[in-house]
């Protein structure tokens with residue numbers, strides 16, 4: 001028989017005075033006690049105190065309570081940082097207390113762990129409250145109890161270990177989450193450990209402390225391990241990959257924390273730790289990248305050829321500079337203004353998953369991500385039938401590109417708060433393919449500038465954007481003889497020019513454009529130019545809930561009204 005959540009209602013004392021505290025199956029709320037309010041309305045009214053109490057009232061969803069603990073020898077002013085000037089009265093000394101830690105929302109999607117202590121004179125009542133809240137928390141089965149934590153001690157400003165120990169571990173401890181912590185000793189340590197050694201049965205989730213590179217390691221390890229354990233072959237083209245059951249939490253401690261920012265809305269370790277504690281779950285699409293029929297890598301954020309590929313290649317040579325290298329390499333790559341020729345082929349996504357320019361941003365509980373995607377509907381025989389059908393739907397664009405970007409998510413970050421593709425979705429089984437054709441430096445600058453302001457970066461004649469399920473890129477130097485011949489025949493005069501430029505590209509001594517760039521795959525260089533990309537809908541899950549609409553939570557009383 002299902003356990004019924006216990007409801008309680010008592011008058012207890014908090015640091016703001018006597019209050020009515022209510023526990024239901026969904027909320028814990030407290031507000032100024034009726035008797036106090038009536039007294040405050042009469043001659044004993046003290047506006048200063050009444051205001052303070054109003055501020056102290058709250059309605060906290062049960063799922064956002066971090067923990068409840070009996071408070072021994074507590075000081076009623078301790079949770080607000082107030083110091084008691086007077087010794088405790090004999091009445092206070094006879095009181096029993098319990099402290100509730102809960103999620104409190106701050107500005108810019110930040111969460112913090114707040115506390116409230118309730119006191120009462122009866123030990124039985126205090127125990128009743130403690131037990132009732134603990135029982136309710138025990139019903140929240142999506143919360144992790146045991147986590148495997150990987151810390152990159154060299155990520156970002158090399159503060160990963162300190163961030164974990166000072167900001168995250170105390171929250172896990174308060175929430176009674178046990179952890180096995182591995183501080184990595186080399187690159188790919190976490191990936192290899194997850195792939196082969198880790199006893200994943202023991203854990204409810206994995207946490208990585210570091211930047212996007214560290215997350216990518218953990219993701220690769222987890223996906224590979226899941227496929228191996230379930231008999232799926234990630235190297236086989238067209239294989240339906242098996243979703244990973246363990247969730248991944250990201251504690252941001254890198255120089256780029258784009259995945260964390262796009263899924264939580266902030267780069268704050270405490271916020272991430274709290275999303276893990278409350279057991280949030282955010283599915284996320286993953287792209288698999290292949291070249292010459294061989295699996296290369298997975299990507300969850302940005303795949304960029306041309307501008308972003310060149311910028312990453314240059315910045316890797318300047319690692320000694322730290323995060324400032326991205327700015328310098330960005331300017332250098334912009335000034336070089338290189339373009340690359342090639343052919344992009346893609347399979348458009350279904351219309352029910354929106355379009356890159358529809359301004360429907362992916363937010364917590366996104367409707368579009370809850371639509372069954374084409375990728376999900378495909379399996380077995382159906383898969384082959386639909387794939388055959390889809391073959392006719394491939395679109396082909398040949399041209400000279402300054403950048404080819406595939407955004408699996410918005411790629412929002414503090415510098416570009418709306419991101420590379422503001423309406424891209426985390427889990428709808430698609431990727432937004434952005435083609436920036438050759439244009440003047442000034443136009444390209446205008447396009448880049450629009451990533452930082454409110455203007456539409458796709459509203460330029462030289463930019464095309466498509467929501468796709470699969471795409472391929474073939475650089476001109478890899479195009480087959482028949483494709484090149486076709487192109488030469490397409491325009492006579494142009495043909496001659498292209499013929500000569502083809503000779504030039506084969507002779508680097510003449511100093512003309514390089515024939516191809518490389519791909520920036522979530523911040524890692526992929527040396528291949530010709531690739532094939534397929535989106536795997538909701539292949540992994542994060543301890544996150546997507547970016548919340550902030551306004552709902554501005555008023556602590558709003559939740560009571562919901």
Ligand SMILES: Nc1ncnc2c1ncn2[C@@H]1O[C@H](COP(=O)(O)OP(=O)(O)OP(=O)(O)O)[C@@H](O)[C@H]1O
Pocket residue numbers: 151152153154155156157183184185186187188189209210211212213214215217253254255256257523
């Ligand atoms: N102990 C280690 N020693 C050296 N490299 C490591 C170690 N642990 C992890 N790495 C590697 O460090 C790379 C960068 O890590 P991370 O993403 O955490 O930091 P970052 O500063 O954001 O990275 P980047 O410098 O790429 O922006 C990752 O690709 C990861 O494979």
